[in-house]
Amino acid sequence: xxxxxxxxxxxxxxxxxxxxxxxxxxxxxxxxxxxxxxxxxxxxxxxxxxxxxxxxxxxxxxxxxxxxxxxxxxxxxxxxxxxxxxxxxxxxxxxxxxxxxxxxxxxxxxxxxxxxxxxxxxxxxxxxxxxxxxxxxxxxxxxxxxxxxxxxxxxxxxxxxxxxxxxxxxxxxxxxxxxxxxxxxxxxxxxxxxxxxxxxxx
Numbered sequence: 741x742x743x744x745x746x747x748x749x750x751x752x753x754x755x756x757x758x759x760x761x762x763x764x765x766x767x768x769x770x771x772x773x774x775x776x777x778x779x780x781x782x783x784x785x786x787x788x789x790x791x792x793x794x795x796x797x798x799x800x801x802x803x804x805x806x807x808x809x810x811x812x813x814x815x816x817x818x819x820x821x822x823x824x825x826x827x828x829x830x831x832x833x834x835x836x837x838x839x840x841x842x843x844x845x846x847x848x849x850x851x852x853x854x855x856x857x858x859x860x861x862x863x864x865x866x867x868x869x870x871x872x873x874x875x876x877x878x879x880x881x882x883x884x885x886x887x888x889x890x891x892x893x894x895x896x897x898x899x900x901x902x903x904x905x906x907x908x909x910x911x912x913x914x915x916x917x918x919x920x921x922x923x924x925x926x927x928x929x930x931x932x933x934x935x936x937x938x939x940x941x942x
Contacts, residue, residue: 760804767791767815777804787815794842816843822865830855831876841865851876854903879903880931882910891918891941892927904931914941 741748760777763770770785777783781804792798794814803810822841825833831851841847845865851857859874882902887893894902895911904910912927914920918941920927926939 758804758806760809763802763809763812765813767817768813779804779806783809785813787813790818791815792818796840814842820868822868822870825863825870826873828873828876830878831857831874843867849874854879854905856905856907877906878934879905880908880910880934880936882936886938890938891915892939904936906931906933910936912939918942 741750741752743749758779760781762772762777763783765785768785768787768791770783782801783804784801785799787793787798792815793800794816798815800813802812820843822843822845824837824839825841825847828849831849834848834850843865846862848862849857850861855876855878857874858877859872861874863871863873880903882894882904884899884901887899891914892912893899893915895913908931910929910931912929920939921942922939926937929936929938
């Protein structure tokens with residue numbers, strides 16, 4: 741700085757130096773020199789025996805950034821990982837399947853077209869086991885052939901094949917020139933897991 745008539749020029753400006761504290765390790769260890777970690781410093785760590793990272797390796801490194809460490813070690817017991825998620829009929833997971841999943845991994849299921857998902861959409865890996873997967877409930881198929889066979893039609897619908905979800909109410913009516921043979925109540929039928937009781941007209 742230079743001493744001028746108006747004082748020192750330029751005045752000193754002190755900028756705080758970004759540092760990272762020593763992280764808390766769980767199931768891992770690191771070599772610590774005792775010096776504070778500054779911006780862009782790297783810290784290597786090693787998982788304890790019998791533990792591994794999410795990517796299956798036993799070691800890794802972290803970088804000191806503006807917001808702290810880039811990540812913390814995620815070492816878990818190798819015996820706690822899960823294999824591929826359970827398969828379900830008429831459905832599949834929405835992500836590419838892996839050979840192994842770390843604990844607390846989550847995968848999502850979806851059903852084929854017209855099938856309804858019952859249960860939780862997601863399953864979670866916990867202590868080498870997956871939580872209960874959902875079921876894909878098949879729809880009721882209201883075919884044009886079945887309608888013609890029973891001399892009925894869907895109320896307010898065209899004569900073609902329809903797919904109805906389980907739990908939905910289906911309303912039928914007799915085709916023109918035909919009379920009901922089954923009860924009036926039978927013309928309002930519920931789809932139950934792919935099965936529906938058809939009324940009949942003659």
